[in-house]
Amino acid sequence: MSKLRFRVVETAFKKKPAQVEVPAERPSEYFAKYVFNKEKMFKYLPSKVYDKLVDAIDNGAPLDRSIANDVAAGMLKWATEMGATHYTHWFHPLTEGTAEKHDAFVDHDGKGGMLEDFSGKLLVQQEPDASSFPNGGIRNTFEARGYSAWDPSSPAFIVDDTLCIPTIFISYTGESLDYKAPLLKALRAVDKAAVDVCHYFNPEVKKVVAYLGWEQEYFLVDEGLYAARPDLLLTGRTLMGHESSKNQQLEDHYFGAIPTRVAAFMKDLEIEALKLGIPVKTRHNEVAPNQFELAPIFEECNLANDHNLLLMSLIRKVARTHGFRVLLHEKPFKGVNGSGKHNNWSLGTDTGVLLMAPGKTQEENLRFLTFVINTLMAVYKHNGLLKASISSATNAHRLGANEAPPAIISSFLGKQLSQVLQLLEESPKEELLNISGKQGMKMDIPQIPELLIDNTDRNRTSPFAFTGNRFEFRAVGSMANCASAMIALNAALADQLTQFKKDVDALIKKGEPKVSAILEILRQYVKICKPIHFDGNGYSNEWKEEAAKRGLDCETSVPVIYDNYLKEETIKMFESTGVMNKVELEARNEVKWETYTKKIQIEARVLGDLAMNHIVPIATQYQSDLIDNVYKMKELFPAEKAVKLSAKNLELIEQIADHTLYIEEHVATMIEARKEANQIESEREKAIVYHDKIALMLDEIRYHIDKLELIVDNQKWALPKYRELLFIR
Ligand code: ADP
Numbered sequence: 119m120s121k122l123r124f125r126v127v128e129t130a131f132k133k134k135p136a137q138v139e140v141p142a143e144r145p146s147e148y149f150a151k152y153v154f155n156k157e158k159m160f161k162y163l164p165s166k167v168y169d170k171l172v173d174a175i176d177n178g179a180p181l182d183r184s185i186a187n188d189v190a191a192g193m194l195k196w197a198t199e200m201g202a203t204h205y206t207h208w209f210h211p212l213t214e215g216t217a218e219k220h221d222a223f224v225d226h227d228g229k230g231g232m233l234e235d236f237s238g239k240l241l242v243q244q245e246p247d248a249s250s251f252p253n254g255g256i257r258n259t260f261e262a263r264g265y266s267a268w269d270p271s272s273p274a275f276i277v278d279d280t281l282c283i284p285t286i287f288i289s290y291t292g293e294s295l296d297y298k299a300p301l302l303k304a305l306r307a308v309d310k311a312a313v314d315v316c317h318y319f320n321p322e323v324k325k326v327v328a329y330l331g332w333e334q335e336y337f338l339v340d341e342g343l344y345a346a347r348p349d350l351l352l353t354g355r356t357l358m359g360h361e362s363s364k365n366q367q368l369e370d371h372y373f374g375a376i377p378t379r380v381a382a383f384m385k386d387l388e389i390e391a392l393k394l395g396i397p398v399k400t401r402h403n404e405v406a407p408n409q410f411e412l413a414p415i416f417e418e419c420n421l422a423n424d425h426n427l428l429l430m431s432l433i434r435k436v437a438r439t440h441g442f443r444v445l446l447h448e449k450p451f452k453g454v455n456g457s458g459k460h461n462n463w464s465l466g467t468d469t470g471v472l473l474m475a476p477g478k479t480q481e482e483n484l485r486f487l488t489f490v491i492n493t494l495m496a497v498y499k500h501n502g503l504l505k506a507s508i509s510s511a512t513n514a515h516r517l518g519a520n521e522a523p524p525a526i527i528s529s530f531l532g533k534q535l536s537q538v539l540q541l542l543e544e545s546p547k548e549e550l551l552n553i554s555g556k557q558g559m560k561m562d563i564p565q566i567p568e569l570l571i572d573n574t575d576r577n578r579t580s581p582f583a584f585t586g587n588r589f590e591f592r593a594v595g596s597m598a599n600c601a602s603a604m605i606a607l608n609a610a611l612a613d614q615l616t617q618f619k620k621d622v623d624a625l626i627k628k629g630e631p632k633v634s635a636i637l638e639i640l641r642q643y644v645k646i647c648k649p650i651h652f653d654g655n656g657y658s659n660e661w662k663e664e665a666a667k668r669g670l671d672c673e674t675s676v677p678v679i680y681d682n683y684l685k686e687e688t689i690k691m692f693e694s695t696g697v698m699n700k701v702e703l704e705a706r707n708e709v710k711w712e713t714y715t716k717k718i719q720i721e722a723r724v725l726g727d728l729a730m731n732h733i734v735p736i737a738t739q740y741q742s743d744l745i746d747n748v749y750k751m752k753e754l755f756p757a758e759k760a761v762k763l764s765a766k767n768l769e770l771i772e773q774i775a776d777h778t779l780y781i782e783e784h785v786a787t788m789i790e791a792r793k794e795a796n797q798i799e800s801e802r803e804k805a806i807v808y809h810d811k812i813a814l815m816l817d818e819i820r821y822h823i824d825k826l827e828l829i830v831d832n833q834k835w836a837l838p839k840y841r842e843l844l845f846i847r
């Protein structure tokens with residue numbers, strides 16, 4: 119008899135919320151305590167060094183190598199005062215999460231002793247022995263060297279006893295091997311292209327910054343229950359488990375009162391996040407039971423992304439101190455909502471203007487329309503690529519799979535903005551424009567209410583929704599590195615804005631006044647990118663058909679979706695913006711395909727093991743009990759009565775036999791199919807077979823396991839069930 123499940127369930131119930139030690143100071147006082155921010159730079163660096171460093175941070179000025187030693191010395195002083203003994207280059211390889219290798223701040227002092235040391239050279243560049251990071255063949259083992267280089271635009275911080283220095287990670291031949299290097303390039307590209315376009319409206323603009331405000335969704339599971347689920351432990355999701363009778367039907371979790379034990383965890387997490395300079399602000403229950411969300415105030419995109427990665431490692435750590443495990447997987451449980459990471463994204467200028475927000479004057483609104491329409495054009499042209507940028511084996515369960523919404527990128531604009539675009543498209547030029555000579559900007563573009571933010575109707579089904587002063591890229595997975603989506607989006611917009619400038623300038627050259635040239639090009643664009651605009655229900659089946667008619671990318675197979683990265687127009691876009699070249703794109707796709715295969719491969723192995731040594735033996739044992747009972751009934755009762763009394767049990771015995779037979783046969787078939795697939799040399803082809811064949815088998819086998827869960831004696835079932843995983847908190 120399985121006592122395990124009851125033991126873990128019992129202990130989970132007995133857990134008391136941990137007491138959170140609330141610091142005596144207020145958040146404003148401990149915010150960024152562990153961050154080497156400007157305040158600390160000012161205190162620990164010579165003033166000339168400080169000025170140069172801040173110039174590099176704020177204006178992207180090239181960093182003078184000669185100051186590296188002084189910066190390192192200042193950092194060392196601060197870090198040792200804070201109790202740090204080690205440092206690490208902290209980077210984002212092409213895996214989930216971050217990488218770090220710690221070195222102590224020590225060196226020989228030449229007199230037989232040790233001294234604390236940290237030089238500029240060590241700050242600026244390191245050579246991690248990184249041959250085992252995914253690189254898609256760029257670095258074969260003979261040329262295994264790669265190096266990490268300091269990114270001064272994201273401040274160093276301390277975790278435990280280690281000073282972490284955000285870095286990019288590139289090969290010796292200069293190709294990016296990480297997410298940060300191309301992200302920084304994409305941000306630079308959109309900065310440059312957007313500044314040029316801003317000059318139509320304000321020649322003073324010198325810098326345009328992309329902002330990112332992520333919303334991190336996650337599940338919490340009691341640690342004991344988690345440990346008793348090998349599938350959660352090894353794959354991050356449940357590969358089996360019948361739906362709980364009560365799920366999210368009553369809609370009683372979303373925005374509900376936060377359970378006490380969870381609230382204690384959240385409080386602790388927020389305190390730790392604030393100390394690391396992550397400006398966390400919002401917390402609430404999400405739609406599914408045991409699902410929650412955390413969101414900070416938006417920040418400059420590169421920093422926001424570093425903060426998200428840091429938060430993902432912090433949340434895991436803090437959860438464990440509260441007896442929870444956090445699940446960042448996009449779909450840990452079948453039948454209830456999955457988790458995403460909405461990427462709220464916008465552009466802002468150094469003159470303090472949010473470019474995706476409507477303004478008070480017509481000129482401001484023309485600028486607003488310029489940026490919104492160019493964004494729509496970029497998303498339209500590269501809708502397949504944007505989908506590829508958020509596609510993964512795990513996010514596929516949230517987008518494109520059976521119960522998930524279709525994997526199609528479209529943009530929701532809301533009633534008001536839709537009307538404005540329609541007017542722009544339909545009004546004859548003369549009606550739309552009323553340009554009187556030299557006044558230039560006097561024109562008659564439709565009024566846009568200032569308070570769009572509060573007025574925008576909400577459409578939760580749209581993967582790319584306009585929400586008043588920003589776009590919300592909602593298709594991003596909860597586990598993902600946001601950089602993947604942000605690289606594609608910002609690079610695509612940079613390319614589009616460059617095209618826009620060319621188009622407008624060409625008209626101006628022909629003698630068209632500036633404003634009317636801008637309006638004319640925007641009007642052409644509105645017509646072209648119309649197919650991307652969809653305000654209806656993105657989850658409906660009709661939309662799938664409609665989207666296909668409109669020519670949007672409707673592919674649902676993740677390995678095939680990745681082909682978008684290697685389309686001619688994609689390569690051209692990434693190369694012309696200087697974000698990535700063909701070699702890098704090809705190498706990264708190799709990594710993507712390989713990762714996809716490995717994920718499904720691990721799931722298939724885990725499911726096979728669990729099926730054969732947890733599920734089938736338990737079901738067979740219970741079946742033997744039933745058989746035993748049938749025989750005993752025969753001894754106790756007259757034959758006819760015994761048959762009648764045992765009818766249900768006989769039925770169950772047969773059902774169990776059918777299900778276990780199916781499972782045994784198909785686990786064997788799945789193993790064979792894997793062996794065959796593993797022979798395939800091309801990573802792309804292999805991933806496709808894993809998608810087309812093996813991923814489907816997982817679902818088929820699961821179906822029979824979930825049926826058995828309903829039949830087999832509850833006391834025998836070893837694995838914690840959905841009702842326990844989802845409702846114990
Ligand atoms: P909701 O769930 O209603 O979308 P949240 O408050 O959970 O809203 O999250 C909104 C996120 O969007 C926050 O991170 C917020 O800082 C961010 N945000 C707000 N305005 C902008 C903007 N202009 N650009 C980028 N992010 C923004």
Ligand code: MG
Pocket residue numbers: 333460590
């Ligand atoms: Mg949101």
